Amino acid sequence: MSDASSPKIVIVGAGPAGIRAAAALVEAGFHPVVIDEGNRAGGQIYRRPPDGFVRTPEQLYGSEAAKARALHALFDRLAKEARLTHCAGSSVIAVHEGRLHVLGEGGVQLVSYDRLILATGASDRVTPVPGWQSAGVYSLGAAQIALKAQGVALGRRIVLVGSGPLLTLVGAQLVKAGADVAAVLDTSSWHRQMPGLWDLAARPLVALRGLTLRARLGRRYHAGVTLERIETDGIGVSAMRWHDTGGRQHLTPCDMIGMGWHLRAETHLADLAGCAFIYDEQCRQWLPKIDRMGRAGNGLYLAGDGVRLLGADGAEITGRLAAAACLADLGLPTPSLSADLRKLARLERFARGLARAFPWPAAMARALPDDAVVCRCENVTAAALRESTGFGGSEANRVKSLSRIGMGRCQGRYCQLAAVELIAARIGSTPGAVGRFRGQAPVRPAPIGAFLREG
Secondary structure: OOOOOOOOEEEEOOOHHHHHHHHHHHHOOOOOEEEOOOOOOOOOOOOOOOOOOOOOHHHHHHHHHHHHHHHHHHHHHHHHOOOOEEEOOOEEEEEEOOEEEEEEOOEEEEEEOOEEEEOOOEEEOOOOOOOOOOOOEEEHHHHHHHHHHHOOOOOOOEEEEEEOHHHHHHHHHHHHOOOOEEEEEEOOOHHHHHHHHHHHOOOHHHHHHHHHHHHHHHHHEEOOOEEEEEEEOOOOEEEEEEEOOOOOEEEEEOOEEEEEEOEEEOOHHHHHOOOOEEEEOOOOEEEEOOOOOOEEEOOEEEOHHHOOOOHHHHHHHHHHHHHHHHHHHOOOOOOOOHHHHHHHHHHHHHHHHHHHHOOOOHHHHHOOOOOOEEEOOOOEEHHHHHHHHHOOOOOHHHHHHHHOOOOOOOOOOOOHHHHHHHHHHHHOOOHHHHOOOOOOOOOOOOOHHHHHOOO
């Protein structure tokens, strides 16, 4: 079927969702094109280190080592057998009229498609803390990438702040690697975490694994904290100032802070491809609107954490579902998906439990002091944002145009959620009513010279 007359199917992302989607399409006789920013397939969760790296998969991926090995081997075999085309080290920066603008070493290339599967994954969900613009402040994902890809910790004495499974996981991984983790500060209290346990029981082994990792943190872990500010010494981070659940103030010296409140779906390409969005009240995020199989309309399919934050297992399932939907829309037979759909329901229940147990700290974002920087790229403060809202900016993009928030390098990936909370608080509304920043091309920074060589 993979001849000149067959539809051209392109997959963006070579993590668990993209790999499973590609494998399903290859099995059906297609030759998909897989575009990924990484040099080797695996995604963030199963990121592979350079050749010659001495740490084993068990050290890198822990209990997920077997899954990582299986996915790596599957994709590598399909690529070696030339049953798919792997465009590694390439970033899709725009989508327009059935063509992808792909940035690689040779500049920007145009790649056409008939069907598009987006498996773009997720990035860290962060909220501003006074002082977070200082040198030495990283996302939890950045700390994990440095550990997995290079075997290094990003500081000599580390404090991690935020909430959610990734906070515990990165903390435990750093401790196991021998890093000096001074404290792991969770903004969700034990009282808040308890109601989510019923839904977390949908995946008892995963929940037990998380508790085991937390136990390894010992007295480093503190629940229900209030983050006051990041102290600096003119060079970078010097300490984290915080209050425990009893209101006692603490000052923990450190030279690196990692922060993150679970994840946010990476949706910029879905936006440019014409996907509709809905506001998820529980996750407090705008997410792409899809059907049960991942269809977003007009030959567009979404899978993985870029649409539903269900982790690596969920990404594999939704990758298979998206490929099956694509095949069905082409009038081709598809395998039975009942088992995948049943497991997906359990994963969704588990995700609801996580959202309840480790909520986005909306109140903390709304209470930011005026001098706190909200947008690190453009150095926009909470005062400037509130002032812009007062000029008639009751809608997210109006405030964006008045204050320049979200116009920098990250295009709102790190500041948008907190900015919308601030706007909503200022006008007495809700984040869903305020709206979201519209996606803009290029979705990643690209050199001007790359466009001069576009072809």
